[in-house]
Amino acid sequence: MRNAFASEITALAKKDERVVLVSGDIGNRLFDEFKIAAPGRFVNAGAAEGNMIGLAAGMALSGLRPVVYTINSFLTTRCYEQIRVDLCYHNLPVVLAGVGAGLSYASLGATHHSLEDVAALRVLPRMAVVCPGDPLEVRLALRAALQQEGPVFIRMGKKGEPPVHVEPPPFAIGRAIVVKPGNRICLLGNGHILSMVMKAADILEQKGVSTQVVSFHTVKPLDKEFLQDAFKRFQLVATVEDHGVLGGLGGSVAEWLADHPSPARLCRIGTPDEFLMETIDNESARHRCGLTPDSVAAKALAALAPETV
Amino acid sequence: MASPVDIEALDLKALARTIRGDVIDMSHRAETAHLGGSLSVVDILVAAYWGVLSLDPKDPLAPDRDLFIFSKGHAISAFYSTLAHRGFFPIPLLETFAVSGGSLPEHPSPSCVPGLEFATGSLGHGLPVGLGMAWAARRQGRLSRVFVVISDGEANEGSVWEAALLAPAQKLGNLAVIVDYNKWQATGRSHEVMALNPLKEKWQSFGWNAVEVDGHDIPALVDALNKHPYHSSQPLAIVAHTVKGKGVSFMEDDNNWHYRIPTADEVRRDRAFCPGGRKFVELGPWANRG
Numbered sequence: 001m002r003n004a005f006a007s008e009i010t011a012l013a014k015k016d017e018r019v020v021l022v023s024g025d026i027g028n029r030l031f032d033e034f035k036i037a038a039p040g041r042f043v044n045a046g047a048a049e050g051n052m053i054g055l056a057a058g059m060a061l062s063g064l065r066p067v068v069y070t071i072n073s074f075l076t077t078r079c080y081e082q083i084r085v086d087l088c089y090h091n092l093p094v095v096l097a098g099v100g101a102g103l104s105y106a107s108l109g110a111t112h113h114s115l116e117d118v119a120a121l122r123v124l125p126r127m128a129v130v131c132p133g134d135p136l137e138v139r140l141a142l143r144a145a146l147q148q149e150g151p152v153f154i155r156m157g158k159k160g161e162p163p164v165h166v167e168p169p170p171f172a173i174g175r176a177i178v179v180k181p182g183n184r185i186c187l188l189g190n191g192h193i194l195s196m197v198m199k200a201a202d203i204l205e206q207k208g209v210s211t212q213v214v215s216f217h218t219v220k221p222l223d224k225e226f227l228q229d230a231f232k233r234f235q236l237v238a239t240v241e242d243h244g245v246l247g248g249l250g251g252s253v254a255e256w257l258a259d260h261p262s263p264a265r266l267c268r269i270g271t272p273d274e275f276l277m278e279t280i281d282n283e284s285a286r287h288r289c290g291l292t293p294d295s296v297a298a299k300a301l302a303a304l305a306p307e308t309v
Numbered sequence: 310m311a312s313p314v315d316i317e318a319l320d321l322k323a324l325a326r327t328i329r330g331d332v333i334d335m336s337h338r339a340e341t342a343h344l345g346g347s348l349s350v351v352d353i354l355v356a357a358y359w360g361v362l363s364l365d366p367k368d369p370l371a372p373d374r375d376l377f378i379f380s381k382g383h384a385i386s387a388f389y390s391t392l393a394h395r396g397f398f399p400i401p402l403l404e405t406f407a408v409s410g411g412s413l414p415e416h417p418s419p420s421c422v423p424g425l426e427f428a429t430g431s432l433g434h435g436l437p438v439g440l441g442m443a444w445a446a447r448r449q450g451r452l453s454r455v456f457v458v459i460s461d462g463e464a465n466e467g468s469v470w471e472a473a474l475l476a477p478a479q480k481l482g483n484l485a486v487i488v489d490y491n492k493w494q495a496t497g498r499s500h501e502v503m504a505l506n507p508l509k510e511k512w513q514s515f516g517w518n519a520v521e522v523d524g525h526d527i528p529a530l531v532d533a534l535n536k537h538p539y540h541s542s543q544p545l546a547i548v549a550h551t552v553k554g555k556g557v558s559f560m561e562d563d564n565n566w567h568y569r570i571p572t573a574d575e576v577r578r579d580r581a582f583c584p585g586g587r588k589f590v591e592l593g594p595w596a597n598r599g
Contacts, residue, residue: 085431
């Protein structure tokens with residue numbers, strides 16, 4: 001995803017002189033092409049994230065279109081108040097591009113895990129929260145974000161996320177994308193684990209359960225029209241995210257559901273409300289937290305027929 | 310673009326007295342705190358708005374204007390009064406300060422009045438934002454200079470020092486910070502709560518062109534702000550030594566006035582010190598409330 005981001009921001013900067021890339025001292029060599037394509041428009045703001053957000057706000061107030069890039073946990077919860085006051089309160093068109101969201105940096109330890117950021121940012125007025133499902137969606141999300149009038153958070157994985165889309169899908173912030181049709185279970189995949197959600201759907205299909213997969217990339221604003229329809233058509237709607245079960249997409253849909261009672265069930269799949277303390281590699285961490293195709297399929301099946309568990 | 314006004318022709322001391330009178334009236338009328346720090350910053354504001362800033366109150370968003378961020382948002386009454394007297398909005402609007410339904414919040418909201426570049430109130434935000442504006446001005450080839458006033462208590466905030474590190478690295482000579490060093494923060498001496506001293510040397514060692522000035526000497530402030538070569542690669546830090554509660558003898562250097570609200574009697578007493586204060590206050594129906 002980060003390579004797609006670097007390539008797309010370079011292409012966009014060539015077209016728009018206002019685009020400035022601000023990095024929190026990461027991306028060594030990743031932005032070499034950007035620096036050539038957009039000389040003078042790359043700022044390494046150092047490991048000083050609060051200042052970095054204010055810097056971007058000042059740039060946006062002056063008519064530039066800053067895109068701020070750093071490790072997701074440091075981009076979001078570390079400088080939360082600057083995001084709230086400088087960006088949201090002033091409604092400034094700043095794009096926050098976080099890399100290594102969820103458990104993407106699991107092996108680096110819990111300081112680098114980012115499992116509360118969506119919950120934190122989505123409650124800020126005016127903030128859009130977009131979690132692209134594959135590298136192509138990263139490109140489309142970035143293009144769309146730079147067309148917005150206010151702040152947008154783009155939450156990315158790391159690198160090597162498998163492509164899900166073959167062709168560029170129609171993309172708009174706040175509009176879910178159906179990736180695979182089905183009619184009993186609707187899996188709302190959120191973010192960089194979308195390919196894993198596709199595999200979970202394959203398992204469910206093998207068990208004879210028709211499953212739709214959706215790239216539900218935007219947590220805010222919620223695609224309410226889509227939810228309205230999904231909770232009518234499916235027996236089970238399951239949210240799947242590389243984020244805590246509290247307050248992320250699952251929490252957001254649960255809030256919506258509280259106001260829109262439905263016969264369909266909601267199942268929220270995400271990471272538990274705890275810190276991962278042990279030394280653990282990325283794959284094991286996702287396994288531990290139930291973010292594997294088998295585990296997602298099993299949870300969805302159990303939720304579909306709770307009496308059989 | 311209008312230049313600083315002809316300060317020779319103006320009695321800036323009288324203007325500062327008028328603004329101090331407004332500040333006291335507004336605090337009493339609206340029952341708002343932060344009087345001491347509002348009084349300490351008045352001469353800095355007068356120096357900047359009448360002696361330094363290139364701006365036009367009739368065209369407050371002119372692209373080449375100088376940009377001024379009042380980062381100590383809790384002292385906003387002084388800033389509102391300054392903007393009003395400089396012609397950004399009608400002076401009687403000050404009567405609506407912190408009045409429910411009015412347009413002058415106790416901490417400013419974005420664009421609540423013309424001339425307000427950024428809404429402050431949470432400390433430590435102004436300098437990073439000013440840094441971004443200065444960077445953008447240079448990038449866009451604009452001549453705008455950026456001035457940020459912070460309080461000494463505000464210099465507790467880490468983000469101030471993050472910005473202090475980045476601005477010289479980015480060689481932003483078009484950026485100036487002015488510290489209203491009144492030696493107090495909310496609950497103690499600012500240089501005792503945190504190890505603020507030596508403050509000028511701190512900025513200097515961070516790579517700023519740092520100078521100290523008497524923050525109540527308007528010509529000295531004007532001189533210090535105008536002398537800096539803004540085309541250079543070094544940002545400017547002015548440590549302005551001030552007195553909290555300046556202008557009213559019984560408030561000066563008494564930190565009770567960080568939170569206290571003046572009574573009607575105290576407002577009347579203040580007339581002796583700030584004879585330029587606004588008439589409406591003396592006649593207002595609230596006058597016996599205190």
